[in-house]
Every structure is written in structure tokens, then in C-alpha cells.
Amino acid sequence: MEEFITLNHGAGGKQTSELIDKVFKKHFENPCLTSDDASVLSVGNEKIAFTTDGFIVSPYKFNGGNIGKLSICGTVNDLACMGAEPLYIATAFVIEEGFPISELEEITSYMEKTAAEAGIKFAAGDTKVAGKGQVDKIFITTTGIGRITQRVNLSGANAKPGDKVIVTRDIGRHGSAILIARNEFGIDSDIKSDCAPLWGTVKDMLSVSENIHTIRDSTRGGVGTVLYEIAGQSNAGIVLDEDKIPVDGKVSGLCGMLGLNPLYLACEGTLVVICPPEDADKLIETLHKGEYSENAAVIGEVVSDYPGKVIMNTEIGSQTLLPEPQGELLPRIC
Amino acid sequence: MNEKLIEAKNYLETYDGRPLRIMEVCGTHTHEIFRLGIRKILSEKIKLISGPGCPVCVTGVGYIDKAVFLAFERNAIICTFGDLIRVPGTEMSLGEAKAKGADVRMVYTQSDAVNIAKENPDKQVVFLSVGFETTTPGACLAVKKAKNENVGNFSLLMSNKTMPNAYEALKNSADAFLYPGHVNAITGTATLEKLKNEGVSGVVTGFTAGELLTALSVTVKNLQKDEPFFENCYPRVVRPEGNIKAQKLMSETLIPCDAEWRGLGIIPGSGVKLNDSYSEFDAEKKLSVPDIKGRPNPACRCGDILRGGCLPNECPLYGKICNPLHPVGACMVSSEGACSAYYKYSQI
Numbered sequence: 001m002e003e004f005i006t007l008n009h010g011a012g013g014k015q016t017s018e019l020i021d022k023v024f025k026k027h028f029e030n031p032c033l034t035s036d037d038a039s040v041l042s043v044g045n046e047k048i049a050f051t052t053d054g055f056i057v058s059p060y061k062f063n064g065g066n067i068g069k070l071s072i073c074g075t076v077n078d079l080a081c082m083g084a085e086p087l088y089i090a091t092a093f094v095i096e097e098g099f100p101i102s103e104l105e106e107i108t109s110y111m112e113k114t115a116a117e118a119g120i121k122f123a124a125g126d127t128k129v130a131g132k133g134q135v136d137k138i139f140i141t142t143t144g145i146g147r148i149t150q151r152v153n154l155s156g157a158n159a160k161p162g163d164k165v166i167v168t169r170d171i172g173r174h175g176s177a178i179l180i181a182r183n184e185f186g187i188d189s190d191i192k193s194d195c196a197p198l199w200g201t202v203k204d205m206l207s208v209s210e211n212i213h214t215i216r217d218s219t220r221g222g223v224g225t226v227l228y229e230i231a232g233q234s235n236a237g238i239v240l241d242e243d244k245i246p247v248d249g250k251v252s253g254l255c256g257m258l259g260l261n262p263l264y265l266a267c268e269g270t271l272v273v274i275c276p277p278e279d280a281d282k283l284i285e286t287l288h289k290g291e292y293s294e295n296a297a298v299i300g301e302v303v304s305d306y307p308g309k310v311i312m313n314t315e316i317g318s319q320t321l322l323p324e325p326q327g328e329l330l331p332r333i334c
Numbered sequence: 335m336n337e338k339l340i341e342a343k344n345y346l347e348t349y350d351g352r353p354l355r356i357m358e359v360c361g362t363h364t365h366e367i368f369r370l371g372i373r374k375i376l377s378e379k380i381k382l383i384s385g386p387g388c389p390v391c392v393t394g395v396g397y398i399d400k401a402v403f404l405a406f407e408r409n410a411i412i413c414t415f416g417d418l419i420r421v422p423g424t425e426m427s428l429g430e431a432k433a434k435g436a437d438v439r440m441v442y443t444q445s446d447a448v449n450i451a452k453e454n455p456d457k458q459v460v461f462l463s464v465g466f467e468t469t470t471p472g473a474c475l476a477v478k479k480a481k482n483e484n485v486g487n488f489s490l491l492m493s494n495k496t497m498p499n500a501y502e503a504l505k506n507s508a509d510a511f512l513y514p515g516h517v518n519a520i521t522g523t524a525t526l527e528k529l530k531n532e533g534v535s536g537v538v539t540g541f542t543a544g545e546l547l548t549a550l551s552v553t554v555k556n557l558q559k560d561e562p563f564f565e566n567c568y569p570r571v572v573r574p575e576g577n578i579k580a581q582k583l584m585s586e587t588l589i590p591c592d593a594e595w596r597g598l599g600i601i602p603g604s605g606v607k608l609n610d611s612y613s614e615f616d617a618e619k620k621l622s623v624p625d626i627k628g629r630p631n632p633a634c635r636c637g638d639i640l641r642g643g644c645l646p647n648e649c650p651l652y653g654k655i656c657n658p659l660h661p662v663g664a665c666m667v668s669s670e671g672a673c674s675a676y677y678k679y680s681q682i
Contacts, residue, residue, distance in 0.1 A: 318371030
């Protein structure tokens with residue numbers, strides 16, 4: 001039977017990986033492409049990180065940002081996760097006929113401000129306009145280059161038994177903010193997206209530890225999806241302590257009401273960090289001083305049992321599998 | 335955990351009396367029991383069975399076929415809660431129908447579907463109304479709204495069910511039931527007292543770790559006495575009289591009818607349909623839907639699973655051709671379904 005693209009293929013979970021393997025890898029695969037947030041390439045003696053990302057978030061404005069800020073943060077954070085200082089960014093806009101220019105300017109002003117904070121320069125751009133109804137308001141694609149100067153070896157494949165698992169702040173904010181902004185549930189809440197450029201956060205961490213094994217930006221699919229990716233890439237298990245995972249009360253309230261798990265809700269300014277146990281305390285201490293990581297926490301550790309799986313120590317002192325995220329939780333969150 | 339809970343947990347861990355079968359009826363209970371790892375701490379003498387309390391799971395294949403028929407043959411906009419989208423029909427699921435051009439929209443309340451009908455006056459808009467007493471009042475509100483606002487192009491494809499007669503039908507499957515707290519918050523507890531007098535035992539149960547452990551230990555303790563019992567272990571939410579406003583809404587718009595449950599067959603008086611004052615909103619009548627009999631995959635054992643007759647991993651399809659990405663039966667689709675919960679949580 002003929003197969004079609006469904007929204008599940010865009011959810012960032014198992015079906016996205018299957019599609020990448022079956023269609024894209026089949027035709028594009030080469031040593032430059034990895035499963036990490038950005039690829040690391042050599043140009044002469046320099047190591048650079050390179051990445052691209054498309055943004056179709058709906059609605060394009062939400063509490064804590066808009067599609068413009070998101071499009072800068074997404075690419076900056078992908079570079080930062082490889083330990084790369086963000087240098088240059090290219091932007092491509094697809095805009096629907098009839099879109100207000102004042103709104104476009106609001107979006108670009110957010111981009112300007114966010115890029116300035118991250119220290120990345122606009123270096124190329126493209127604009128296309130599609131007829132009414134041929135695109136939903138505005139889509140943005142950004143592509144970034146960063147430079148790796150420090151001695152780092154960051155990859156999702158580096159997690160080792162005994163390593164600690166850190167999240168840099170409370171989880172699930174972006175997904176929650178988008179849910180609220182869609183106003184589909186008639187729920188009013190002031191949950192703010194965590195959308196933020198995190199090169200500063202990464203730089204601070206690298207200044208106190210050269211031994212970090214993995215840094216991942218947990219976007220689509222949330223922290224749970226990223227942990228599964230790391231467990232798979234590293235062929236190790238990850239055990240989490242449910243009561244140590246930082247979740248804002250409003251986010252957990254919303255999740256309780258809608259039957260969602262904050263571990264699967266998108267973040268846009270939250271990193272998952274895997275480090276040797278002896279470095280965990282100093283990293284947490286450093287993170288607590290940062291603007292975007294005041295409530296960073298160690299939430300679990302890497303184990304040799306259960307390779308490829310994420311296990312939860314539950315509140316009643318039992319252990320259970322964290323189900324692997326599958327399918328469409330919430331389309332168009334980034 | 336406080337001392338009382340530790341005591342309840344210890345009791346359940348070390349219980350060494352006669353073997354017991356306790357059925358959790360509600361899909362949310364099934365999910366929470368797995369999420370918390372409760373099965374793992376129970377003594378092997380206590381067996382939990384996941385019952386038919388997930389509305390998606392007990393909805394027949396023919397219902398999906400009717401929805402697909404409405405989408406393609408009546409060119410209707412189909413509005414539904416998310417879980418139904420991936421349930422396989424005989425030919426295709428609604429998700430597959432959508433990819434082939436059917437207008438299938440996910441909504442979060444029934445009233446959203448009425449609004450979609452108002453925005454699309456030249457199309458028929460059908461809401462797929464499944465669920466128990468927790469969701470049924472929303473459907474009642476939607477038809478009342480449609481009637482008051484003269485929205486003539488809105489209708490419901492109904493497969494709503496009520497629990498009490500299902501307990502009767504299931505009473506030989508388990509020693510006691512964990513009653514679904516959210517349903518009882520609407521219906522109250524009078525029917526459960528009546529069931530006790532008819533020999534059916536159970537405990538109204540909430541959804542937190544503490545509420546589940548307490549309800550389970552109360553159930554096991556009561557089962558030692560060998561006489562029917564009923565207790566409300568969720569009194570912070572469930573009152574004896576229930577939610578009178580919601581009950582009134584249902585009695586104004588609905589009448590009982592027989593209903594077909596996947597796996598359980600037809601249970602007399604276990605469904606509801608629109609009464610004569612609202613029958614103009616019945617999609618089957620209004621849009622002349624033929625009586626489509628769905629053909630489920632014959633190897634799928636969802637039916638046995640819903641009756642507690644077998645465990646999900648005893649089904650020949652489980653985990654092989656039936657998994658959450660490619661579900662064959664409804665119990666694997668719904669996030670509250672027993673097969674889905676087993677599959678998601680059991681693979682340590």
C-alpha cells in the first residue's frame with residue numbers, strides 16, 4: 001500500500017527517525033551527517049559546527065517569544081550543543097500573501113535582539129512569498145556556522161555508565177506556552193516559554209569542565225525524547241529519579257489536566273547534559289548562577305543495564321520504563 | 335510517602351492470602367498503575383486485570399468505518415478527539431483517511447465542533463461522540479447549543495456508553511473492581527451501592543499514587559471478609575449524589591439504548607442515544623449511514639483482553655505486527671488502552 005507523510009513523521013520521535021533512515025539517509029548518507037544537533041566539520045585547521053532548522057510554529061507569537069526569536073535560538077543552541085561559538089547565520093523566509101508587514105518587522109526585531117545576545121551575525125538571507133493559503137502565515141529556516149575552539153568531544157554517543165544526567169532548568173515550558181497560546185482548551189495561564197539562546201550557558205559550563213560527554217538541546221519531543229536518543233546512541237541505560245526532575249507547578253498542573261507528561265513536552269531553552277560524576281556538582285553550581293539555568297538539577301544517571309532504555313524510579317519506590325515517545329503529541333511547536 | 339501509605343504498600347507487597355483478581359476499569363487507572371510501577375510491588379497473589387474503561391478501546395471497528403464513510407461518501411467534516419484518529423477501521427483509520435484527503439479535524443471540546451459547523455455552513459460537520467459519563471455531558475451541551483443557535487449542519491455519530499450494566503456483565507471476571515473515580519464524580523455512588531446488593535464488589539478509586547495504593551489495600555482487606563462490599567476511597571471528589579447538573583443535562587437529551595462493546599458484545603441498556611427532541615442531530619439518521627459491520631483482524635484478541643480473559647502479551651499479534659506505531663486493535667492505539675500500556679511500560 002502506498003505510504004503517506006502524516007503529522008507523526010514530524011513529531012521528532014520514532015517515526016521521524018524511521019523516515020530519516022528510510023528516505024533521507026538512503027540518498028544523503030555520508031560521514032559528515034551524524035545524529036547530533038549539528039555536524040562538526042574541518043576546514044583547514046579549524047573545526048566548525050554547521051546546522052540548519054525550519055520553523056513553522058503555530059501560533060507564531062507566544063508568551064516568551066515568537067517564531068523569529070525561536071528561529072535564532074534553535075540554530076544557536078544546536079551549534080552551542082557541539083561546543084561551538086555561534087558565528088554566522090543565514091535566514092530564509094516563506095511568507096503568505098497578506099501577512100502584515102508590521103508583524104514581520106516585530107519578528108525581525110526579535111531576531112536582531114536575540115542574535116545580538118548570542119553574538120551571531122546575519123550573513124545571508126532569502127525571501128519568498130507564497131499565495132494566500134499556500135503557506136500558513138510565515139515559515140522561517142535558519143542555517144548557522146560556529147567555531148569550535150575549546151578541546152571538547154561532545155556527542156550523544158559518549159554517555160558512560162556512572163555519568164550524571166543534568167537538565168539545565170525546569171522542563172516542558174515551551175510546549176505548555178504553545179498549548180496555552182493556541183487557546184484551544186479555554187485555559188488561561190501565564191506559563192512563559194523557555195525560548196532562549198544558550199551559548200552563554202554552554203560557555204560557562206565548558207569553562208569549569210572539559211569532560212562533559214554530551215550536551216543536547218531538548219526541543220521537539222522534550223527531554224524524554226532526547227534521553228532516548230542518547231541511550232540509543234551510547235548503547236547505555238538511563239535511570240531517572242522522578243522526584244528530582246524540575247517542573248514548574250503551572251506546567252505540571254496543565255499536564256495533569258490534559259493527561260500529558262512534561263518529559264515529552266517541547267523545550268526551547270533547556271539542555272540535557274551528561275557528565276562524569278565528579279564534575280556534576282561544579283556544573284550545577286555554575287548553572288545556578290546563569291540567567292537561564294537557575295533551577296538546573298541532576299535528575300538521574302547512566303547505567304550499563306537496560307541499554308537503549310530510560311527507566312524511572314517512581315514516587316512509590318518502584319521502577320518502571322519511561323515509555324518511548326511515539327507519534328504526534330502536538331504538531332507545529334517549533 | 336507518609337506512614338499510612340508505607341503501611342498500605344507493605345500490606346500489598348506481603349499479602350499471602352488466597353489469590354485475588356482485581357479489575358481496574360478505567361483506562362487512566364491502567365496508565366497510572368503502569369506509570370507508578372504498582373504491579374511490580376504487588377504480591378504475586380494479587381493480579382490486576384485491565385478492564386473495558388477506555389472509550390476508544392470498546393468502540394467497534396464498524397464505528398470507524400461509519401466515520402470514514404461519512405468523510406468520503408457524505409463529504410462531511412469529521413471532528414474528533416485525538417485518540418480515535420489512529421484506530422484501525424476495516425479499510426483504513428481516520429488518520430489514513432485524512433492523508434487521502436478526508437477533512438478530519440482534531441478538537442478538544444464538542445463545542446469546538448459546533449463552531450466549525452457555524453464556520454462551514456455549506457458542509458455537514460459530524461462529531462465522533464464516544465465516551466462514558468465523563469465526556470457525554472459535553473456532547474449533550476453541544477447538541478443543545480446547536481439547537482439553540484439553529485446550527486442545522488451539525489450532528490453526532492454516537493457510541494457513548496454507561497458503566498453500570500457493564501459491571502454486571504463482567505462480574506465473573508474479577509473478585510472486585512476499582513471503580514473509575516471520574517465517572518463516579520458525575521454519576522454518584524447509588525448504582526454502586528445497588529451493585530453491592532447484587533453481589534458486585536468494588537471501591538471508588540482516585541488517581542494519585544496514594545489514592546491507588548489506599549484503594550488497593552482497602553479492596554484486598556475487604557476481600558478477606560468474603561461478603562460483597564462497596565467503599566468510596568475518593569471522597570474528596572466523589573459525592574454520593576454525583577454531579578446533578580450533568581445528570582440533568584443527560585436526562586434532558588438522551589435515552590438509554592443497547593450498545594455493542596468490542597469484545598463484550600451487546601450489553602442491554604449500556605448505551606445512550608439522542609431522544610426524540612434531539613434526534614435531528616443523530617448523524618446516522620440525518621445522513622443515512624448504512625449499517626456497516628466492521629471486520630476486525632480475526633487474530634486480534636482485544637475482546638478477550640477487555641474481559642480480562644487474557645493478558646496483552648498472550649495475544650499472537652502483540653509486539654509483532656501490533657505495536658503503538660502500527661496498531662491492529664484499539665487497545666494498542668489508545669494511550670489508555672491495556673495493550674498500549676503493557677507495550678510502553680513492560681519492556682525493561
